[in-house]
Amino acid sequence: MKVIFLALAFPKMDKTKYLYTQLVSQFHENGHDITVVAPTYDDTIVGLQIEEGVKVIRVKTLPLFGVGLIKKGIANVLLPYQYKSALKKNNIGLDFDLIITPTPPITLYGVAAWLKKKSKGKLYLILRDIFPQNAVDLGMLKKSGPIHYYFRRKEKKLYAKADHIGCMSQGNIDFVKKHNPSVSADKLHMLSNWGDIIPLAQEEKINELRQQEGFQDKFVVIFGGNIGLPQKMENIVNLAIACKDEKDIVFLIIGRGNEQENLKNLIKSKNVKNMELRDGLPQKEYMKWVQMADVGLISLSEKFTIPNIPSKALSYYNTKTPILASIDLNTDFGTILDDLKVGVWAEAGNTLDLKKKLMLLYKDAVLRKEMGQNGFEYMKEYLSSETALNIVLKEAGLA
Structure with missing residues (x-):
């Protein structure tokens, strides 16, 4: 079967293994x-490459990450034209059986629709981001303004054109149904x-890392990944401040993002002594740090x-x-944590309850081990x- 995958964030395949590179590898290996x-x-590496046999x-493209909203928006709007041009320039035959595109970004609608028309193949949407509503929630876009209208129109077109839509959770399915009643429910399913x-x-390597970093007698609470408005890191800073009397608890933040500098300044201005901020790490090294930690943090803005x-x-x-999550009340991630018994959560912004949930894990090593094992299994x-x-293959009728 001939498949095309239209990607936004797609690292060099031999450097980072994550959900999209792994899915592409599965298609290739099968x-x-x-x-x-x-x-x-790398701007010097353009055109057709072979990565891990793919x-x-x-x-x-124009810069897509680590830039302001206007520059990022322009870069995303240009993507479909640049992708079309690249396909033509590299003489790629357009007879695809399956076209896969994830969100973000919804702006790839143009090239996805073009490929579907040219190839007569099926279009499969991997829905990981509901835009532009998430930008409205965070105050980045004004609802019903011209920019919102433009992107909302793209979103509706993408849902209409897609033959199948893979959603992250039942909550995602319900949200799409409620706000897009014209979308056939038959398209929507769990992915x-x-x-x-x-x-x-x-274990000896993890102990060496603890020793090396001075964490051998510490209870390490780690957060890794993007540091931006969606993560509302102020809530985690407030948790660290609330835990200042627990001298063995340390909060370790590893990542990069548009709010990284603001987070540094906040930690400094509030004189937070039990929180350390580190730049992002290569995946292999990062996983060692997560393995060293006692608790893994997740933080979402209460505005969502x-x-x-x-x-x-x-x-x-x-x-x-085990997971400690500070999350809004509109996500069903808390329900998932409860059902799977892999972590605990509190409403984002409720520092007292979040600390209470952290203390539950802090005081119960058996519970931490059970939850960690549950998540692994x-x-x-x-x-x-x-x-x-x-x-993907079953829902697309191609299994």
Whole structure:
């Protein structure tokens, strides 16, 4: 079967293994002819590349990450034109049986619709982001303004054009149904965030890391990943301040993002002594740090009206790390934590309750171990990239 995957964030395949690179690898390993179109990671590397045996067309784009909203918006709007041009320039035949595109971004609608028309193939949407409503929630866009209207129109077109839509949770399905009544319910189905188990480091290596970093007598609460408005890191700073009398608890933040500098300044201005901020790490090293931690943090802004399901939970499942989540009340992620018994949560902004939930984990090593093991077993059984592949093929009627 001939497949094309239109990607936004798609690292070099031999450097980082995450949900999209793993899914693409599954297509390739199962004998499918898959081509990826994605931004380049190096402006000197453009055009058709072979990465881990997969054809990847690397496209030079305007900066898509770490820039202001206007620059980011322009870069995203230009993507479909740049992708079309790259496909033509590299003489790629357009006879695809399956076209896969994730959100973000919804702006790839143009090239996805063009490919569907040219190839007569099926269009499968991996819905990981409900935009532009998430931007409205965070005050980044004004609802009913011209920019919102433009992107909302793109969103509606994408849902209409897609033959199948894989959603992260039941909450996502319900949200799409409620706010897009014209979308056929038959298109919508569950496609949970997925990831393949990465082998854990030996215990002696983790102990060495603890010793090296001075954490041998510390209870480490870790947060890893993007530091931006959606994460509302002020809530985690407030938790750290509330825990200042617990001298062995340390909060470790590893990542980058548009709010990184503001977070540094907040930690400094509030004189937070039990929180350390580190830059992002290569995946292999980062997983060691997560494995070293006692608790894994997830934080979502209380402003969200859309049901986000954070993919960073996968790294916690993988390393058998119990989860403490500060989340809005519109996501069903808290229900997932409760049902699977893999962590605890509190409403974002409720520092007292969040500290109470942290203390529950802090005081109960047996509970932490049980929750960590539950997450690991769940990921191994239900969240592999092979499972994701089978769902995509089955729902698309191509299994």
